Amino acid sequence: MSVQTENPLPTAKDVRDLFEGLLGREVVVHTGGIMVDPSEPAGALVGTYVDPFLKLKAICLFDLPLAAYAGGAIGLIPAPVAKESVESDMLDPALEENAREVLNVLASLMNAEDVPHVKLDRAYSPREDVPADVAPWVKSYVRRQDLTIEVAGYGKGCFSLLVL
Numbered sequence: 001m002s003v004q005t006e007n008p009l010p011t012a013k014d015v016r017d018l019f020e021g022l023l024g025r026e027v028v029v030h031t032g033g034i035m036v037d038p039s040e041p042a043g044a045l046v047g048t049y050v051d052p053f054l055k056l057k058a059i060c061l062f063d064l065p066l067a068a069y070a071g072g073a074i075g076l077i078p079a080p081v082a083k084e085s086v087e088s089d090m091l092d093p094a095l096e097e098n099a100r101e102v103l104n105v106l107a108s109l110m111n112a113e114d115v116p117h118v119k120l121d122r123a124y125s126p127r128e129d130v131p132a133d134v135a136p137w138v139k140s141y142v143r144r145q146d147l148t149i150e151v152a153g154y155g156k157g158c159f160s161l162l163v164l
Helices: 012-023 064-074 079-088 093-110
Strands: 027-031 044-050 056-063 119-124 143-151 155-163
Touching: 012 027, 012 064, 012 093, 012 143, 044 064, 044 093, 056 064, 056 093, 064 079, 064 093, 064 143, 064 155, 079 093, 079 155, 093 119
Parallel strands: none
Antiparallel strands: 027 143, 044 056, 044 119, 056 155, 143 155
16 A cells, blocks of 8 residues: 555546536546736636645636636526626636635545645635745646636636646
């Protein structure tokens, strides 16, 4: 029996399966996506995950389109409302609240038997400054998944998950 010391980095299939299960619709995932950067003009929804000792263990970023489309799909908000948010570069509060729930459930992908349990600690809205201890990690080459995720009936956006 091997003992893991690091939280697992979910595969693209793990991410797709979680999104499909949560959203109740087909999701297509492409690997090799861009690194989501919250300093871009539209910003990004950023979730930080900590272990029981409050040590930063992971960061997940949704660009504004993915936050809008995932938030719309999980909340059964019509696709035109989500698309309007994307076109205006302003994430509707209801879409953001729903997308934060997706961030919360994503913690389950980084939990395994022999590693400290991680949980969503905080979510930062698009255009909100991320803390100084988080910002340097966003573009770093650590264990990460950069994906393009397409939500059937809504559209596609970019996803980055870094496991530290």
